[in-house]
Amino acid sequence: MDQTYRSLADCILSKWEEKKAKAATANGTKNSTPRLIVAVAGPPGSGKTTIANKVVDIINSLPSKSPKTIVVSADGFHLPLATLRKLPNASEALARRGAPWTFDGHAAVSLVRKLKTNTRAQPVLAPTFDHAIKDPVSDGLLIEEDVDLANELHHGILQLGLKQQWKEQFIERKQMIW
Numbered sequence: 001m002d003q004t005y006r007s008l009a010d011c012i013l014s015k016w017e018e019k020k021a022k023a024a025t026a027n028g029t030k031n032s033t034p035r036l037i038v039a040v041a042g043p044p045g046s047g048k049t050t051i052a053n054k055v056v057d058i059i060n061s062l063p064s065k066s067p068k069t070i071v072v073s074a075d076g077f078h079l080p081l082a083t084l085r086k087l088p089n090a091s092e093a094l095a096r097r098g099a100p101w102t103f104d105g106h107a108a109v110s111l112v113r114k115l116k117t118n119t120r121a122q123p124v125l126a127p128t129f130d131h132a133i134k135d136p137v138s139d140g141l142l143i144e145e146d147v148d149l150a151n152e153l154h155h156g157i158l159q160l161g162l163k164q165q166w167k168e169q170f171i172e173r174k175q176m177i178w
Contacts, residue, residue: 123145125138
């Protein structure tokens with residue numbers, strides 16, 4: 001598996017170098033490269049978290065010229081339990097938590113767009129998920145200005161694009177791993 005992680009890291013780094021070169025050509029400077037956002041998708045239990053963390057560890061362990069990389073989990077976009085309990089189909093929503101309609105897809109799309117368009121003048125906040133309370137934590141993750149790559153984790157059903165907001169989110173990506 002180590003070779004697979006390294007291969008994925010190499011592929012992502014290649015895309016990053018392409019993006020840097022294109023940005024430098026377009027605006028004449030190397031200091032304003034937009035972030036590269038990578039989606040790692042698969043069904044529950046398929047190893048998305050392991051893959052993303054291993055690849056990020058490889059990239060972040062490279063010499064200082066490598067891009068600073070972070071993992072952002074889709075779990076932070078779960079609708080809170082309180083919100084699910086208020087739905088007309090609350091029992092089904094609670095039983096099927098993790099289905100596309102139990103996530104805040106609009107917030108996920110908003111984060112992706114913010115990461116793509118942020119001028120890096122200030123950090124970006126992203127939600128996380130607290131397994132102890134079984135709920136998302138808004139603004140639980142600080143994505144610093146110098147973060148170049150964001151690896152996002154998504155359950156496979158979300159990538160199917162069953163809802164418009166998920167289609168929009170995946171259209172925003174430059175690199176996807178399934």
